Amino acid sequence: MLDYKVYLDRLVSGKAVDNPYLDFMGIRAEEFRAGYARFSMEIKPEFIQGAGIMQGGLSVSLCDETSAHAAITTLSNDEQVATIEIKNDFLSMASKGILTAEATVFKRGRTLIVVDCVVTDENSKKISRSTATFMVIKNKK
Known part of the structure; x- marks a missing residue:
């Protein structure tokens, strides 16, 4: 069972976590x-x-x-x-620099979570916007 607080604290402080995709893509918390x-x-x-x-699917992946x-x-x-x-809605193009994604939970239910996310460039220009739905899965004991 993953302790999310420890995982998120380690991730935001730049310590190693078991998420090779973030490392591969150069995504930083x-x-x-x-x-x-x-x-x-x-x-x-x-x-x-x-x-x-930039290939557009990468901003979708960042949003996800x-x-x-x-x-x-x-x-x-x-x-x-x-x-x-x-x-996802593609709002503008990007070809260099750093993109920032900010995601906010819109609704947390018992079995579903809906989250909105916006990706901006270094000049605060909106690059893409997404809405994602997540299924909440109870871990088996």
């Missing part, structure tokens, strides 16, 4: 509080597609991770979440 998470990601040259802009962690802040240690749906 910046802040957690109840129902809220903020992550950032530098746009790497490998993220640029043929038109010279940030939203999942906002949802995690509402869980007890005997629960976990799985993304069951994510809808």
Whole structure:
């Protein structure tokens, strides 16, 4: 059973956690509080597609991770979440710099959590917006 408080504290302080995807993508945790998470990601040259802009799915992925962690802040240690749906609106393009994703829990129910997330660039320009729904799963004892 994962102790979420310890996991989130380690993650935001830059200590190693068992989440290789965040390391692979260069996603950094910046802040957690109840129902809220903020992550950032530098746009790497490998993220640029043929038109010279970042491939859009990467901002969706950043939203998914940030939203999942906002949802995690509402869980007890005997629960976990799985993304069951994510809808994204691409609002602008990005090709360099650091993106910041801020996610806020819109509704926490017994079995579902709905989270809104906005990704901005270094000039606070909105790059994308998503709404994600997570299923709350009780861990088997």
